[in-house]
Amino acid sequence: MKASSHDEFREFVAMRSTALLRLAVLLTGGDRHAAEDLLQIALMKAYGRWAQIEQPEAYVRQVLYRQQVSRWRLRRHRAETTVPVLPESDGDADTGSDPELRIALWAALGRLTKRQRAVVVLRYFEDLPEGEVAALLGCPVGTVRSTAYRSLAKLRSLVPELGPEGPAEQVKPLSFTSKGVQG
Structure with a gap:
């Protein structure tokens, strides 16, 4: 080089x-x-x-x-490790976002399965289209859609501040950005 x-x-x-x-x-x-x-x-x-x-x-x-x-x-079966403190952020993060909500969201993400967490991170944090997420994870687009729906519903049940509760109400997608979670 x-x-x-x-x-x-x-x-x-x-x-x-x-x-x-x-x-x-x-x-x-x-x-x-x-x-x-x-x-x-x-x-x-x-x-x-x-x-x-x-x-x-x-x-x-x-x-x-x-x-x-x-x-x-x-397929190694390892226990997931949770951390009490979020990693350091760079200068473009929104310092005004609610830290309690971020901590609760962080803990809720840790309670998702590996596939659910991957779909949520790739789809909403990285803002990749469903087709790209499916290609990266090696699964059909329908699996990405259903996993995203179930994952967001689970996140909302674990962190009620994120949106509507219960299956009776319409679940709208979350938007994960460097500035926090937007519903």
Whole structure:
């Protein structure tokens, strides 16, 4: 790798690693150590192909998704780890959002199954279309839709502040952004 490419890679890591780590923490269900490992693997793969990558962040995110899906498919039965404190945020996060709601949402995400959490993170936090989520997770689009619906209903039952309660009311999609949850 040329010195200029090496410097570009170092600059990319310095600028984007916090946001990428936050995504990795969401994908691993709050396990900070697993998230750091996941991000390190993704960055290592990106480093090896840095000269050929046109969109570095998109490439690293894709590696994160695929690597995490590969981990899930190993079918290791490990207890999920929850953390009492959210990972550090970068400067673009909304400091005015309700911290109690964020903590409750974080805990509720930890109570979802791995597939449910993956669908919620990819569909609403990463704002990917259903087709891309289905391709990344290796399942039909209908499975993504039904999983998203059930996951949002479960999140709303665990954190009533997110929206309407009970199956009788219409459930509207949540919007996960770097500024919090919007209903």
